[in-house]
Amino acid sequence: MISRERLHELKQREEERFTREHPRSAELYGRARSSLLGGVPMNWMKKWAGAFPVFVAKAKGAHFTDVDGREYVDLCLGDTGAMTGHSPDVVADVIADRVRQGITLMLPTDDSLWVGEELQRRFGLPYWQFALTATDANRFAIRIAREITRRPKVLVYHYCYHGTVDESFAGLLDGVVGPRRGNIGPPVNPAETTRVVEFNDLSALEAALEHQDVAVLLAEPAMTNVGIILPAEGYWKTARELTRKYGALFIADETHTICAGPGGCTEKWQLDPDFVVLGKPIGSGIPGSTYGVSEEVARRISARIALEDCDVGGIGGTLAGNALSLAAMRATLESVLTRAAFEKMIPLAKRFNDGVAAQIKRYALPWSVIQLGARAEYHFNARPPGNGGESAAASDFELERFLHLYALNRGLLLTPFHNMALMCPATEAADVDLHTQIFADAARELTA
Ligand SMILES: Cc1ncc(COP(=O)(O)O)c(C=O)c1O
Numbered sequence: 001m002i003s004r005e006r007l008h009e010l011k012q013r014e015e016e017r018f019t020r021e022h023p024r025s026a027e028l029y030g031r032a033r034s035s036l037l038g039g040v041p042m043n044w045m046k047k048w049a050g051a052f053p054v055f056v057a058k059a060k061g062a063h064f065t066d067v068d069g070r071e072y073v074d075l076c077l078g079d080t081g082a083m084t085g086h087s088p089d090v091v092a093d094v095i096a097d098r099v100r101q102g103i104t105l106m107l108p109t110d111d112s113l114w115v116g117e118e119l120q121r122r123f124g125l126p127y128w129q130f131a132l133t134a135t136d137a138n139r140f141a142i143r144i145a146r147e148i149t150r151r152p153k154v155l156v157y158h159y160c161y162h163g164t165v166d167e168s169f170a171g172l173l174d175g176v177v178g179p180r181r182g183n184i185g186p187p188v189n190p191a192e193t194t195r196v197v198e199f200n201d202l203s204a205l206e207a208a209l210e211h212q213d214v215a216v217l218l219a220e221p222a223m224t225n226v227g228i229i230l231p232a233e234g235y236w237k238t239a240r241e242l243t244r245k246y247g248a249l250f251i252a253d254e255t256h257t258i259c260a261g262p263g264g265c266t267e268k269w270q271l272d273p274d275f276v277v278l279g280k281p282i283g284s285g286i287p288g289s290t291y292g293v294s295e296e297v298a299r300r301i302s303a304r305i306a307l308e309d310c311d312v313g314g315i316g317g318t319l320a321g322n323a324l325s326l327a328a329m330r331a332t333l334e335s336v337l338t339r340a341a342f343e344k345m346i347p348l349a350k351r352f353n354d355g356v357a358a359q360i361k362r363y364a365l366p367w368s369v370i371q372l373g374a375r376a377e378y379h380f381n382a383r384p385p386g387n388g389g390e391s392a393a394a395s396d397f398e399l400e401r402f403l404h405l406y407a408l409n410r411g412l413l414l415t416p417f418h419n420m421a422l423m424c425p426a427t428e429a430a431d432v433d434l435h436t437q438i439f440a441d442a443a444r445e446l447t448a
Pocket of ligand 1: 079133134138161162225253256280
């Protein structure tokens with residue numbers, strides 16, 4: 001049992017240590033507050049445990065150094081944007097070269113062909129388009145789905161996250177769809193645009209699809225944004241039969257689940273989606289994303305896009321598919337996020353998982369840990385949750401922040417959202433073992 005009083009005391013001790021040991025970051029944050037909204041360039045950066053974010057001096061591979069000269073093992077990796085490791089040399093060289101030869105032209109370069117053909121091989125879908133963020137790739141896929149099905153609604157899972165896609169900020173409250181907590185300025189009540197069901201509940205899925213107004217199911221093959229939640233055995237096979245039976249399409253958002261392998265869960269679990277979306281690490285951090293479509297979707301949408309209107313139809317964008325982004329994607333897929341890299345990363349995530357599981361057992365904590373490919377995550381419930389509602393009910397913001405700060409003070413960065421750790425090709429066993437040691441020390445202090 002963890003006493004709240006003990007947790008407060010320990011958290012306060014760690015907060016004082018953090019402030020004491022990061023004077024330069026504190027100074028920069030103080031200055032930033034007079035020019036940046038909330039003192040940060042992007043509001044998520046406020047979410048880190050500690051009174052202010054750590055300002056970064058440089059990052060390479062699985063490590064970074066802050067402006068106070070402190071070094072860290074990075075298991076957050078830019079919340080997957082740097083799953084390649086920071087600035088892999090081979091990509092840095094290609095980018096430096098490309099930057100001198102034209103960055104954006106609104107004309108294709110031959111890198112786009114290589115990338116399209118490689119994505120075909122990995123995910124099995126024949127046609128690909130590019131955007132700059134996974135959010136945009138999801139938005140464009142949704143637009144295409146609505147256009148060809150002539151249906152209004154998007155179906156998502158309770159507690160999903162797919163980027164800043166308006167339709168996906170919907171949740172269930174006592175079984176009724178409504179805006180999700182924290183949804184800033186919803187354009188309309190998302191109940192008008194969205195149906196929501198719990199993950200792993202096939203009856204609820206069928207009931208939602210039966211209305212025959214769902215254009216598309218937008219889903220991560222395994223949920224990762226409310227902690228990792230794996231699909232039950234056979235879930236996707238039946239779910240896919242149901243989407244087909246009721247005429248809805250399926251977007252597999254592999255932005256995070258690419259951690260499962262070079263072709264994400266789509267390849268690993270043979271998902272056969274109508275769309276695949278991927279962003280974040282695909283260009284080693286250079287903005288870029290992609291969406292692939294099936295033969296049938298390609299045929300149906302091509303028939304509906306008039307050349308005269310193709311630039312104002314709501315898909316695409318000036319900088320999308322630019323030469324730099326495609327050069328970075330090619331180098332990343334060719335040399336960094338390779339099958340061989342996954343063969344190194346996945347056993348390291350297992351090492352993380354097993355290390356944490358052993359400490360949970362040792363300190364008799366009512367927690368669990370789950371692995372998905374190169375990613376692992378612990379939850380504050382004894383059994384891995386089966387859906388978003390269950391997972392969210394076990395969240396503990398104060399405990400989570402304490403553990404994050406405890407790790408940060410000892411030179412290790414976890415993702416600021418829940419307790420997620422990701423391996424990159426440059427991560428080593430010693431990096432994982434540092435986490436296990438820190439986790440064990442925190443567990444010992446919490447239960448003392
Ligand atoms: C599954 C998933 N899809 C899409 C996105 C959106 O990515 P971006 O913020 O790069 O647009 C995220 C971001 O966390 C994500 O987790």
